[in-house]
Amino acid sequence: MPKLLFLFPILFFLFLRPHHAAEDFVRQPARPLVFTPHNRPQSHPQQVHVSLVGDNYMKVSWVTDENGVPSTVEYGKLPGKYESSATGEHTSYRYFFYSSGKIHHVTIGPLDPATTYYYRCGGSGPEFNFRTPPATYPIEFVLAGDLGQTEWTNTTLEHINARNYDVLLLPGDLSYADTQQPLWDSFGRLVEPYASRRPWMVTQGNHEQEIFPMIYPKGFKAYNSRWPMPYKESGSESNLYYSFDVVGTHVIMLGSYADFGPDSDQYKWLANDLAKIDRSRTPWVVVLLHAPWYNSNLAHQGEGESMRLAMEEMLYNSRVDMVFSGHVHAYERFTRVYDNNADPCGPMYITIGDGGNREGLAMLYKEPKPVISLFREASFGHGRLRIMNDTHAHWSWNRNDDSSNVVADGIWLESLRSSCSCAPKMEQKMEHTSGKDEL
Ligand SMILES: *[C@@H]1O[C@H](CO)[C@@H](O)[C@H](O)[C@H]1NC(C)=O
Numbered sequence: 001m002p003k004l005l006f007l008f009p010i011l012f013f014l015f016l017r018p019h020h021a022a023e024d025f026v027r028q029p030a031r032p033l034v035f036t037p038h039n040r041p042q043s044h045p046q047q048v049h050v051s052l053v054g055d056n057y058m059k060v061s062w063v064t065d066e067n068g069v070p071s072t073v074e075y076g077k078l079p080g081k082y083e084s085s086a087t088g089e090h091t092s093y094r095y096f097f098y099s100s101g102k103i104h105h106v107t108i109g110p111l112d113p114a115t116t117y118y119y120r121c122g123g124s125g126p127e128f129n130f131r132t133p134p135a136t137y138p139i140e141f142v143l144a145g146d147l148g149q150t151e152w153t154n155t156t157l158e159h160i161n162a163r164n165y166d167v168l169l170l171p172g173d174l175s176y177a178d179t180q181q182p183l184w185d186s187f188g189r190l191v192e193p194y195a196s197r198r199p200w201m202v203t204q205g206n207h208e209q210e211i212f213p214m215i216y217p218k219g220f221k222a223y224n225s226r227w228p229m230p231y232k233e234s235g236s237e238s239n240l241y242y243s244f245d246v247v248g249t250h251v252i253m254l255g256s257y258a259d260f261g262p263d264s265d266q267y268k269w270l271a272n273d274l275a276k277i278d279r280s281r282t283p284w285v286v287v288l289l290h291a292p293w294y295n296s297n298l299a300h301q302g303e304g305e306s307m308r309l310a311m312e313e314m315l316y317n318s319r320v321d322m323v324f325s326g327h328v329h330a331y332e333r334f335t336r337v338y339d340n341n342a343d344p345c346g347p348m349y350i351t352i353g354d355g356g357n358r359e360g361l362a363m364l365y366k367e368p369k370p371v372i373s374l375f376r377e378a379s380f381g382h383g384r385l386r387i388m389n390d391t392h393a394h395w396s397w398n399r400n401d402d403s404s405n406v407v408a409d410g411i412w413l414e415s416l417r418s419s420c421s422c423a424p425k426m427e428q429k430m431e432h433t434s435g436k437d438e439l
């Protein structure tokens with residue numbers, strides 16, 4: 001296998017590189033790749049990660065080199081005491097000369113909220129534990145995009161881990177394997193200490209595509225096999241877009257690399273999903289996607305524009321509170337925006353593609369700064385969205401250069417549901433909960 005590792009870069013440069021070569025901006029020097037080796041027995045779980053799947057259920061995913069290992073998770077509330085167990089499914093895939101290990105996905109539950117569960121995968125190997133999200137406010141999301149697997153990634157993950165949170169949301173570009181499949185395994189091992197402890201909910205970026213003309217025309221082989229998200233549960237037919245609810249928040253994961261035009265399945269699914277939101281149950285609606293619709297960095301200018309034109313009005317009419325994207329390796333916060341203008345009823349747009357991948361930072365910005373852009377900085381870091389109650393949430397950005405407790409940018413938000421002037425366009429079933437308007 002190590003010999004074949006060298007074949008992938010050649011294929012990659014020959015066929016896929018031209019797509020990126022068009023980028024003409026200068027990035028801050030990247031830091032070296034961290035390859036995380038496999039150092040457990042063949043039958044033991046590796047790359048363990050968990051994700052939310054329906055109310056009170058969690059999906060446990062892991063890989064074993066050995067094929068005979070059962071797709072079973074034993075779990076309970078005390079270390080070493082597993083009162084319950086569940087059996088799920090497994091898959092595997094090939095990509096050129098690479099064959100994946102056995103990839104297990106097991107849904108466990110029902111689980112109690114805000115509870116630590118101890119679990120073991122496939123009947124042997126180390127014990128892991130995770131904590132389920134709370135049943136009531138507050139809930140804290142971590143946002144980190146374009147992670148990759150470099151020393152910067154490691155720093156970002158350490159900062160994320162230094163303070164408690166409930167659910168991690170990733171707006172695309174996970175491993176930067178870029179067709180070198182062993183790097184997907186390495187990424188899984190790098191993030192396991194974090195992703196096995198808190199649910200990680202992801203959507204795809206351009207680096208997940210791994211499309212190869214004629215041979216893998218649809219792409220997303222590794223991504224869909226390794227990181228299945230609860231798309232069926234949300235009425236979607238594709239792992240590339242889905243939604244889920246957690247504590248007063250409806251989270252919509254869109255696919256920047258799936259069709260999004262008015263005739264597309266994604267467009268129809270989104271219209272349907274937005275129509276079904278019950279704002280009395282989930283007053284907050286947040287959307288994640290990869291290629292930003294608003295971006296004043298010189299990197300990736302215009303790449304999200306056709307998707308914005310197709311879908312922005314739907315999000316606006318549904319009074320989506322926030323839209324997070326990645327792709328641009330920097331941080332930027334916009335005011336509430338609709339159709340390129342500040343609009344108190346539009347979503348707040350945030351670019352959080354500064355997780356720490358091998359390509360480095362996107363340093364150059366459009367000058368002068370557009371008035372709708374309120375804060376922009378090319379530094380590695382992560383964001384936190386703390387939803388306090390039905391009306392108030394706090395957003396903050398934490399820079400890797402600071403200690404983990406320093407907030408480099410922060411703002412309070414009021415939900416659009418609680419805003420009188422924005423309310424009329426919303427569903428009739430909504431009632432006013434507050435008389436105040438803000439931002
Ligand atoms: C990455 O972080 C882990 C955990 O903090 C640490 O043990 C490891 O040495 C770090 N690796 C690198 C290459 O910085």
Ligand SMILES: *[C@@H]1O[C@H](CO)[C@@H](O)[C@H](O)[C@H]1NC(C)=O
Nearest residue numbers: 387388389390391392393412
């Ligand atoms: C919601 O949270 C904010 C910020 O903590 C607080 O000021 C406000 O009073 C809370 N509202 C309710 C109804 O509890």
Ligand SMILES: [Fe+2]
Nearest residue numbers: 173205206327
């Ligand atoms: Fe990207």
